[in-house]
Amino acid sequence: MSTPTVREQFLVISALGANPMELTNILCRASNDNRCSVVTSRLTRHGECSALVLQVTGSWDALARFEAALPTLAKKHTFTVNVVRSAELEVRPLSLPYVAYVSAAYRPDIINELCQFFIDHNVELENLTCDTYQAPQTGGTMLNATFTVTLPAGTQISWLRDQFLDF
Structure with missing residues (x-):
């Protein structure tokens, strides 16, 4: 009897801040400190504001720890953050x-x-x-x-x- 595969879980984090390098550094370091891994990232500048979107993976407890730390981190470094839990995108082999x-x-x-x-x-x-x-x-x-x-x-x-x- 085989065990069913566990669906990989992700956090999708969007953050807005003034300094793109600092914003990226803080969130990537926090991800690593909480034993999570950045899977994808996008950063764009919009006038004086930078928008960073990260897709982060890890064990359920690592993701929960990271998610819980984000509001404090955002307040300390003056950026806004939004977090959504996500799963893998469905495979679309014929698309x-x-x-x-x-x-x-x-x-x-x-x-x-x-x-x-x-x-x-x-x-x-x-x-x-x-x-x-x-x-x-x-x-x-x-x-x-x-x-x-x-x-x-x-x-x-x-x-x-x-x-x-x-x-």
């Missing part, structure tokens, strides 16, 4: 990763319209980055966006690309 690059004149509703297009076609969003800038010739605001998505099994890429270009 296909795809990257869509968008460069267009900026409109306030453009990101939600692009997301709605993908929702309407049952496409899952994995990663999104977007930035705006002033076009040198016209001075108009432009958007550069990169959508990393997962296409469902059986999706014809050429058909979806044509639909996207017509959109």
Whole structure:
């Protein structure tokens, strides 16, 4: 008789603070001090604020200890923190990763319209980055966006690309 495999558990931690290096250092050190391991991380700067997202794994007691320490750590180092428990993402063996690059004149509703297009076609969003800038010739605001998505099994890429270009 085999024993069932234990589902790996994670903490997904989002933190906002002023100093990106200090924020990353404090949270990664605290993870290590509590016998947890950082599995994935993302850091971005947004004006004077930095946003750090960590996915941390460990034994149930190590995760609980780390989770309990976070509010005190955040108060001491003046950053905000939010924690959610998570499990592994389901394996999607027949799905296909795809990257869509968008460069267009900026409109306030453009990101939600692009997301709605993908929702309407049952496409899952994995990663999104977007930035705006002033076009040198016209001075108009432009958007550069990169959508990393997962296409469902059986999706014809050429058909979806044509639909996207017509959109």
